[in-house]
Amino acid sequence: MAKLYVNPHVKKGHINPELQGHFSEHLGRCIYEGIYVGEDSDIPNVNGMRTDVVEALKEIRVPVLRWPGGCFADEYHWKDGIGPKESRKKMINTHWGGVVEDNSFGTHEFMELCRQLGCKTYVNGNVGSGTVQEMSEWVEYMTFEGVSPMADLRKANGHEASWGVDYFGVGNENWGCGGNMRPEYYGDLYRRYQTYVRNYNSGKPIYKIACGANAGDYHWTDKVLETTFDHGNGFMNGMSLHYYTLPTNNWGKKGSALEFDEKEWYRTLKATLKMEELIKVHGSIMDQYDPDRRIGMIIDEWGTWYDVEPGTNPGFLYQQNTMRDALVAGINLNLFNKHCDRVKMANIAQMVNVLQSVILTDGERMLKTPTWHTFHMYQHHQDGELVESSVETKQIGLEEDYQVPDLTESVSLDKNGRLHVTMTNLSLTEDREIQGIFADTTVKNVKGEILTGKMQDHNTFEKADVVHSEAFSALGVNGGKVTFTIPACSVLHLEVEV
Numbered sequence: 071m072a073k074l075y076v077n078p079h080v081k082k083g084h085i086n087p088e089l090q091g092h093f094s095e096h097l098g099r100c101i102y103e104g105i106y107v108g109e110d111s112d113i114p115n116v117n118g119m120r121t122d123v124v125e126a127l128k129e130i131r132v133p134v135l136r137w138p139g140g141c142f143a144d145e146y147h148w149k150d151g152i153g154p155k156e157s158r159k160k161m162i163n164t165h166w167g168g169v170v171e172d173n174s175f176g177t178h179e180f181m182e183l184c185r186q187l188g189c190k191t192y193v194n195g196n197v198g199s200g201t202v203q204e205m206s207e208w209v210e211y212m213t214f215e216g217v218s219p220m221a222d223l224r225k226a227n228g229h230e231a232s233w234g235v236d237y238f239g240v241g242n243e244n245w246g247c248g249g250n251m252r253p254e255y256y257g258d259l260y261r262r263y264q265t266y267v268r269n270y271n272s273g274k275p276i277y278k279i280a281c282g283a284n285a286g287d288y289h290w291t292d293k294v295l296e297t298t299f300d301h302g303n304g305f306m307n308g309m310s311l312h313y314y315t316l317p318t319n320n321w322g323k324k325g326s327a328l329e330f331d332e333k334e335w336y337r338t339l340k341a342t343l344k345m346e347e348l349i350k351v352h353g354s355i356m357d358q359y360d361p362d363r364r365i366g367m368i369i370d371e372w373g374t375w376y377d378v379e380p381g382t383n384p385g386f387l388y389q390q391n392t393m394r395d396a397l398v399a400g401i402n403l404n405l406f407n408k409h410c411d412r413v414k415m416a417n418i419a420q421m422v423n424v425l426q427s428v429i430l431t432d433g434e435r436m437l438k439t440p441t442w443h444t445f446h447m448y449q450h451h452q453d454g455e456l457v458e459s460s461v462e463t464k465q466i467g468l469e470e471d472y473q474v475p476d477l478t479e480s481v482s483l484d485k486n487g488r489l490h491v492t493m494t495n496l497s498l499t500e501d502r503e504i505q506g507i508f509a510d511t512t513v514k515n516v517k518g519e520i521l522t523g524k525m526q527d528h529n530t531f532e533k534a535d536v537v538h539s540e541a542f543s544a545l546g547v548n549g550g551k552v553t554f555t556i557p558a559c560s561v562l563h564l565e566v567e568v
């Protein structure tokens with residue numbers, strides 16, 4: 071029996087809802103078809119946003135949405151995406167599949183989508199191929215209330231009031247697709263560009279995010295901070311980190327989303343667990359410059375990246391989603407909770423039809439992926455207080471170099487005084503008996519829900535409900551102790567009334 075220790079009396083930090091954020095890019099069928107179908111579509115929609123997708127996203131309480139990229143952001147010129155749709159510029163999306171981008175989804179449409187979702191806005195600006203003026207004017211267009219050329223233009227385009235921009239990214243992956251820069255050069259550009267990301271609404275300053283590192287590129291984090299960190303509050307609020315989980319360590323042959331064996335299962339989970347090392351090491355570099363942890367670590371791209379589904383456009387990054395992805399999501403969301411003192415936002419890549427999506431669509435059809443179900447169970451952590459917890463684990467796996475702990479967990483206290491325990495069992499074969507011990511606490515009641523199955527289980531448009539969560543009631547309660555058995559290959563949520 072493994073012991074799970076929880077001390078609800080020791081609070082470890084606030085869990086920003088944004089730790090369960092999302093990312094949407096003009097890439098493949100993420101925006102077009104996946105989210106936006108236009109007002110004239112036969113697919114039911116509100117102002118062009120498909121109703122089925124918006125409803126499914128509201129069920130997981132999407133807290134924040136990042137847009138328009140990704141690599142697309144550093145090629146995006148926002149003025150192409152405003153005004154009458156028939157006169158918007160058409161362009162080739164050179165990064166992603168060479169398809170025509172007609173700019174029918176632009177700033178107004180993004181803001182409308184966030185309004186429908188009830189989520190915060192995270193707009194990513196263009197440093198790689200855009201000017202300071204262009205970025206500055208975009209901020210003015212979106213946020214300035216008074217009389218000004220850009221505010222007047224917005225009004226002429228039918229939106230009288232300004233919108234709020236909660237988060238603004240100053241470039242994306244500027245070490246790569248965003249301009250192939252060196253960190254010192256980007257650091258200097260960051261200093262300059264961010265100056266013109268004005269706070270027109272002083273009551274609600276924009277949270278400015280610098281482009282951070284790819285995976286284990288610690289040199290980037292160090293040099294960008296060294297170049298920028300002689301400024302005070304508000305100069306840089308966040309710094310990004312991108313890390314994708316590949317079953318293999320080979321970008322040429324990443325592995326299939328659906329066809330994988332047990333070895334690949336553990337290799338994938340081992341790869342995803344690297345996230346903790348990245349948070350700790352980048353975090354310790356940040357601590358050297360920012361010991362008070364004013365700068366948030368913003369993991370604005372994470373998730374699995376497999377070979378595209380056979381027969382689909384290689385530039386569209388469309389992949390299926392199995393129980394393996396549900397576990398990857400559960401492991402990462404637990405990690406983000408555990409490091410909520412530094413991690414202030416995380417955005418899964420990407421929301422619909424691209425990489426590790428929560429939703430897949432096929433024309434008018436839609437399905438919720440196993441990853442959606444993990445987000446659905448974990449939403450109870452949003453805005454909670456992380457409490458002290460730990461679980462006894464053992465190392466498991468089929469190869470010496472790819473051993474993983476069998477269990478991961480995190481626990482939070484919500485505003486109504488209920489505890490939420492989320493746990494993953496990474497083993498493919500072994501159910502694990504757990505004794506939860508709640509320090510100095512009497513447990514009144516516990517209810518649970520579970521997502522479990524075989525490793526390759528997934529939902530299809532024909533069978534959209536193969537993987538779904540179910541009530542979990544095999545729970546024994548005795549004073550401050552709760553006993554249960556978490557099945558192999560599963561994600562669990564317990565709500566504990568104390």
Ligand code: AHR
Pocket residue numbers: 095139140141142242243371419420425
């Ligand atoms: O999410 C797909 C791509 O991955 C993004 O456009 C880019 O930022 C990253 O390399």
